[in-house]
Amino acid sequence: MADPILHHYPSSPFAEKTRLLLGFKAIPWRSVTIPRIAPKPDLMPLTGGYRKTPVVQFGADIYCDTACIARELERRFPTPTLHPDGDRGNGVMMAAWADRTLFFTVVGVVFGTLGDAVPRELREDRLKFSCGLIDLERYQREQDHLRAQLRSQLFWIERAFDDGRQWVLGAAPSYVDFCVYAPLWMTSRVSQLELLADMPRTREWMARVAGCGHGTFLDTDPKLALEIARDTEPAPVDLDHVEWPPGLGAGAPVTVVADDYGKDPVAGRLVAANAQHIVIAREDPAVGLVHVHFPRFGFRIEPA
Ligand SMILES: N[C@@H](CCC(=O)N[C@@H](CS)C(=O)NCC(=O)O)C(=O)O
Structure with a gap:
């Protein structure tokens, strides 16, 4: 499995949470430094507008928000677990x-x-x-x-x-x-x-x-992260249950937006959704087809 790519900058506390999660789980990772303020031109082709920090990329799968990132790290790297007992x-x-x-x-x-x-x-x-x-x-x-x-x-x-x-x-x-x-x-x-x-x-x-540290990481050029997304297909989606938003189903054109702050909508086609997770597909000339993942809690899905 390709190493996760963390798009972040040093002073972000949510990025620090993610760096420590990677250290705790001893997952080797790639580090792409993004600007602290907008615009973030090398991040936008991946997220389609989401600009909060951090974002984690696995190939052509883009994970927004640390709740979603942590769940994915736990799914791919279950040991040591984030949920003991x-x-x-x-x-x-x-x-x-x-x-x-x-x-x-x-x-x-x-x-x-x-x-x-x-x-x-x-x-x-x-x-x-x-x-x-x-x-x-x-x-x-x-x-x-x-x-x-x-x-x-x-x-x-x-x-x-x-x-x-x-x-x-x-x-x-x-x-x-x-x-x-x-x-x-x-x-x-x-x-x-x-x-x-x-x-x-x-x-x-x-x-x-x-003391969990940040693990081992490799500084990576943002352009390489875009190439990695371009040269990879999104992974098959396999949610443990399906819970579509009312009136919406697979392929529906939607926007997804945070409901608290940083309300930049991301447009795409709905791939999957349940009570915890939203996946949309979008295309960008720089990266081709990507799947963008969000937590369900704290995000609003609307017909585009
Ligand atoms: N709920 C989000 C919050 C992320 C967040 O608020 N990050 C701050 C930095 S710590 C941010 O995006 N600031 C604006 C920016 O980096 O452009 C998460 O868990 O990832």
Whole structure:
């Protein structure tokens, strides 16, 4: 099987979550560095418009969003598992809190604290990208409130280790460890805040998660990633159950778009869908036919 290609940039917390997942599973990977702000000309032929970071490519299969990426890594590389003790539910529920609520609280605290040190083009890009949600001036105004919200959630995390466990769900690392870690890793950009000074168990756990490392990877030219997609066929799709959106079926022209922020629609033909997964097919002159995969949670499918 070809190595996964991670399209990412160093400072992205969701990319850090993915780099650690690859390290934990000891999967060799290729690294393509993408720009931190739009435009992302070498990514667009692969995703068809989705611009969030990261994206993982296996040949002509493109996986958007870390929930979808993690599920695919687990499917292709089941050992070591992200769901020890056969529990595929609890960690994923907690992960949804970490990916959305905890992450956005951290973004508010970090960007609001960095303030004018955030380059103007990054501020403007994120304001537009988030339809006004990532607003540095508002973050600065609401800083006390945001820090209180973050401290509240940090206590929840610290208390998860009250019984002496080493990992959030118990004795072994699992998916949720990487999801909770990623936003906290982002807070290290404002170390002067000392948010974790009185949270020794969280700091020790963070060192354990960081210890998973990033595994071995090869820096790869973005053009090579496009050639790999062009020279490969999408893999056969085999979902364990089918759950079509109302009125839509195989081959229907659709758009798929995130329902929270970064709402750039991707157009294609529906290949498969169920309660967890959406696959669409699209063609681009640079890459030919590709399948683009999204999680079902957090994405809206509409007739094109
Ligand atoms: N739900 C998405 C969130 C990804 C996300 O918000 N990534 C940030 C960077 S950490 C992003 O896309 N920022 C804008 C950009 O990179 O263009 C996931 O799990 O992958």
